[in-house]
Amino acid sequence: MAGAPTDWSEAEVAATVRSYLDMLRLEVSGESYVKSQFRKALLPLLSNRSESAIEFKHQNISAVLMKLGLRPIRGYQPAQNYQQSLVPEVQRQLASSPSLVELVLAEALQSPTANPSGTLDFSSASIPSIIHSDGSGRTGAQSGRPDYAAIEARNRALGLAGELAVVDLEYRRLVKAGRTRLARSIDHVSQTRGDGDGFDILSFEESGKEKLIEVKTTRSRAETPFFVSNNELQVSKDRADFYHLVRVFNFGQDSAWFPLRGSLAASCVLEPNGFTALPRPS
Template sequence: MSHWSRVEVEAIVTTYFDMLAQELRGEPVNKKETNRQLIRLLSGRTLSSVEFKHANISAVLLELGYPYVDGYKPRSNYQELLREVVESRLSANKGLQVTVKNIVEQSVMVAIAPLDFDQAFVPAPARKPGVAPSSRSSVSHQQPRLGVNYLEREANNASLGKAGEQFVLEVEHARLWKAGYRRLAERIEHVSQTQGDGLGYDVLSFEETGQERPIEVKTTRFGAMTPFFASRNEVKVSGVLDNYQLYRVFGFGKAPKVFVLSGVLENSCTLEPIQYRASVG
């Protein structure tokens, strides 16, 4: 099938942005009906090709520092025209910018009650075939060119981060308590609060054997594929401490879930350097 024309790209981006706005407002999104109507406007495009294009738009949005529509797992290798149209729409859509800004900066006033811990944990997203871990990956991601990375801004939301840590504390307590290891459950420590945030992890929990389980917590209100930001120290500590775990909490504020990345972050993530330390003199 030929590359999508500008008319087709404009149409699907419009549809995607409508779904994104609905989702950000907390409204239900009927993807099936939306796609059915969209296909009527396109010439010979199949449902699978439309959904693949939606996934491409998700990838562009993440690279530009915006959330994506839940359920459209980001897929790269998109045509440059698609990125051009998405960037143009984002620049012009002040309402969407304000909505996302308000969401990522919103303070978390009430802690989220955890699910049963068996329901809270889900498998980590599978790495794409052929994509190497760490910064040695051959995949090149362009950095946001629109001035604000809202995903990074959310990562700096201290109240969200603390609420996510509290959620993990409660989930870990429930895990050990239910397994009958109540003394271990009572020893769990919120070390980022009791010892400071320089340890490279936030929670000290335990395995059922009594082995320590140091946990770094990263929280987002958005989907599981939303990138997170790790400090140099966190990356270093992941390669030094035994049994290091990173708990990625996602969907916070709705029905939060957790997936776990164990051990050295360079082995489980594609790490991209995004900051430099600059000295004068």
């Protein structure tokens, strides 16, 4: 009978982190790669580990990267129950590869290439589990660490593209329901009136009831935190029966979304740094 799994050695952890960061570099550089090939290349460097064990370790690294304020590679669900030695090893390798960190953060400011029309399906995704950033509630800017989410939040072209995708989704939804007149009354208020209303889009339920929609967009995973202004928070409280936050994620790469309804103070964990928001666990 095989013995119980042993902790990964320092050499195994280092090799696995290196493999993951190699994939991340290819991804942010726009080059294709095959995850299974990286797993197979790791096998001779490890002590009798399976490909599934490597995959789980890569999921652990995804969680660590998100805690450190960077985005993970696509396709690996972050797994938080990880060996503690992963954190310093990821930090060490990132510190020795500043060009990789620069590439990832530069991606957060790139203008999107996706056409917003038809980007989003009618069906919403499930609300993700929370992954808090590392640093006791501080943003990367405050803690001196990189912060992909904070940089991406300043990307106005990405924000606008996400809003246009949601306007398109709302229009198609209402037309499909036979409410074309309502669809034509949708107002992209962040463009027609500016940013002072506390929401981006005035849409409607099929009944005619108003929907006040605030859109938050990321190229990264659904678990990525987003930023909420004092005004958005207050409007979500004052008009909770009408307020909807739509989180668009994986934008441009299998774009998807999930909704948070009502007061953001009720639906999100808000960290007092401006505010950083993440959905509350259900």
